[in-house]
Amino acid sequence: MYNLTKLKIKKPAHVVFEAFVDPAHIKNFWFDSSSRWEQGTTVTLRYEEYDAQIDIELIEVEVNKKIVFRWGGEGEAGNIVTISLNEMDSSRTIIEVREDGFREDDDELISILLDNKGGWVYMLTCLKGYLEFGINKLRAAIVH
Amino acid sequence: MYNLTKLKIKKPAHVVFEAFVDPAHIKNFWFDSSSRWEQGTTVTLRYEEYDAQIDIELIEVEVNKKIVFRWGGEGEAGNIVTISLNEMDSSRTIIEVREDGFREDDDELISILLDNKGGWVYMLTCLKGYLEFGINKLRAAIVH
Numbered sequence: 001m002y003n004l005t006k007l008k009i010k011k012p013a014h015v016v017f018e019a020f021v022d023p024a025h026i027k028n029f030w031f032d033s034s035s036r037w038e039q040g041t042t043v044t045l046r047y048e049e050y051d052a053q054i055d056i057e058l059i060e061v062e063v064n065k066k067i068v069f070r071w072g073g074e075g076e077a078g079n080i081v082t083i084s085l086n087e088m089d090s091s092r093t094i095i096e097v098r099e100d101g102f103r104e105d106d107d108e109l110i111s112i113l114l115d116n117k118g119g120w121v122y123m124l125t126c127l128k129g130y131l132e133f134g135i136n137k138l139r140a141a142i143v144h
Numbered sequence: 145m146y147n148l149t150k151l152k153i154k155k156p157a158h159v160v161f162e163a164f165v166d167p168a169h170i171k172n173f174w175f176d177s178s179s180r181w182e183q184g185t186t187v188t189l190r191y192e193e194y195d196a197q198i199d200i201e202l203i204e205v206e207v208n209k210k211i212v213f214r215w216g217g218e219g220e221a222g223n224i225v226t227i228s229l230n231e232m233d234s235s236r237t238i239i240e241v242r243e244d245g246f247r248e249d250d251d252e253l254i255s256i257l258l259d260n261k262g263g264w265v266y267m268l269t270c271l272k273g274y275l276e277f278g279i280n281k282l283r284a285a286i287v288h
Contacts, residue, residue, distance in 0.1 A: 003258065005262060005286075006286070006287035006288075007285050007286055007287060008285040008286075008287055009285070094287055096287075110253075110254060113254065113257075113258060114147065114257060114258065114261045117261050117265075118149065118261050118264075118265040120262075121261075121262040121265040121266050121269075121286075122265050122269055125265075125266055125269040125273075125282060126269065128282055128285060129269075129273050129277075129279065129282060132281065132282075133273075133279050133281075135273065135277050135279070138269060138272055138273060138276075141151050141152040141272060142149075142150070142151055142152075142265075143150035143151060143152055143238055144150075
């Protein structure tokens with residue numbers, strides 16, 4: 001079971017890539033990150049407004065193309081998130097986020113998937129607002 | 145079965161309300177609307193970029209507080225959408241969207257709910273971008 005979300009962003013892939021891996025950028029549309037995202041490292045993400053914190057393990061980082069990380073759960077138990085950047089031309093990139101690992105026998109499966117889907121769509125729209133319009137105040141407004 | 149999404153918008157309720165009912169506003173973050181939203185009328189919504197069009201039947205319109213409409217399906221078969229505005233103070237409103245009517249025995253239930261959830265989160269974030277920052281170019285970027 002997985003969630004897949006795609007959004008078109010009017011920026012080249014290297015700009016979208018840097019927005020995730022550079023702590024100076026990612027905090028403007030998503031989490032605070034403890035350090036730059038490098039393959040093989042673990043970074044701590046913190047969402048102050050929701051008092052939420054999570055470690056992510058960066059399994060694969062292919063510059064300007066792909067980021068794969070594991071989060072949630074202990075050790076191998078976490079979900080796998082794959083962020084792929086498909087540059088259409090020098091001014092447009094389709095960003096795709098796929099999260100794998102949801103347990104189909106989970107009693108709360110639907111509710112977990114829905115929250116997860118909402119989170120990805122929200123983050124990607126905040127990313128678009130940040131990269132295309134320089135707005136860093138769209139985030140942290142979802143009410144749970 | 146229903147989907148519920150809530151977002152905080154830094155505008156008073158009457159501004160958020162007008163953004164939906166006035167065709168001059170709603171097109172900036174969601175659909176083109178054929179006419180102003182009035183209780184008891186049916187309006188046609190069109191999303192040019194996705195070549196999508198739908199009629200909605202406005203069941204209840206309570207100024208600055210609530211909008212209830214039916215969409216999708218023939219006659220009584222459509223889903224019911226309730227948009228509620230909870231003004232926290234003169235500069236902040238929590239907008240809540242609830243869509244009811246999903247059939248639990250539908251084979252495609254999870255996929256329908258996920259698309260639906262993504263759509264509401266996306267629309268609300270575009271609404272926030274429009275009302276708080278005057279941006280009307282966040283919409284129409286989800287890739288299906």
